[in-house]
Amino acid sequence: SQTIHQWPATLVQPVGSPLSLECTVEGTSNPNLYWYRQAAGRGLQLLFYSVGIGQISSEVPQNLSASRPQDRQFILSSKKLLLSDSGFYLCAWSPLGTGGGNQPQHFGDGTRLSIL
Amino acid sequence: EDQVTQSPEALRLQEGESSSLNCSYTVSGLRGLFWYRQDPGKGPEFLFTLYSAGEEKEKERLKATLTKKESFLHITAPKPEDSATYLCAVQARNAGGTSYGKLTFGQGTILTVHP
Numbered sequence: 120s121q122t123i124h125q126w127p128a129t130l131v132q133p134v135g136s137p138l139s140l141e142c143t144v145e146g147t148s149n150p151n152l153y154w155y156r157q158a159a160g161r162g163l164q165l166l167f168y169s170v171g172i173g174q175i176s177s178e179v180p181q182n183l184s185a186s187r188p189q190d191r192q193f194i195l196s197s198k199k200l201l202l203s204d205s206g207f208y209l210c211a212w213s214p215l216g217t218g219g220g221n222q223p224q225h226f227g228d229g230t231r232l233s234i235l
Numbered sequence: 236e237d238q239v240t241q242s243p244e245a246l247r248l249q250e251g252e253s254s255s256l257n258c259s260y261t262v263s264g265l266r267g268l269f270w271y272r273q274d275p276g277k278g279p280e281f282l283f284t285l286y287s288a289g290e291e292k293e294k295e296r297l298k299a300t301l302t303k304k305e306s307f308l309h310i311t312a313p314k315p316e317d318s319a320t321y322l323c324a325v326q327a328r329n330a331g332g333t334s335y336g337k338l339t340f341g342q343g344t345i346l347t348v349h350p
Contacts, residue, residue, distance in 0.1 A: 226278030
């Protein structure tokens with residue numbers, strides 16, 4: 120069966136510090152990968168998605184970047200964190216297909232990021 | 236632009252008191268509508284996919300239905316363990332660009348079931 124891992128579970132960082140969140144998927148090949156942010160009491164906002172190694176698409180302009188160095192590894196980064204980067208970050212995967220269409224996305228347990 | 240609105244924002248039920256959650260959507264050609272359950276501090280857990288109007292899916296005390304404009308998640312005789320936030324999301328037909336595989340989520344309904 121497929122599993123998705125995210126770490127760390129919680130992170131407290133000062134403003135201006137760098138960030139690296141990692142997500143890995145097991146039990147599948149060539150997945151579509153996604154990074155979301157969920158603000159308190161709000162829905163999920165898609166930040167980045169990737170359909171293959173080195174292929175990253177950004178949905179919203181922001182202070183963050185994403186990379187996919189390996190097939191089942193997705194990394195969310197920032198060079199200098201802002202207060203507004205605080206939130207709950209979720210990684211998800213869906214099976215390779217016609218753009219992942221008709222297939223549900225499956226989520227990790229997220230990283231709670233607090234910026235001080 | 237695709238839009239999803241869920242109501243109510245919060246719902247409190249007594250154990251055994253059946254009710255429904257609503258998900259209204261506007262999308263340029265529906266590819267799929269997805270229901271998720273999210274427990275506090277956890278990622279969303281997939282429940283159902285609905286593809287076309289008239290379709291229904293069931294899982295234990297939950298039943299999801301779909302029309303051309305909305306979806307309902309019916310909860311029959313809920314138990315306290317059904318307490319969670321329920322999220323609805325839609326996927327539009329591929330426009331050949333950034334909509335590729337993209338889900339648009341509603342804000343969720345927070346369900347609390349009291350014993």
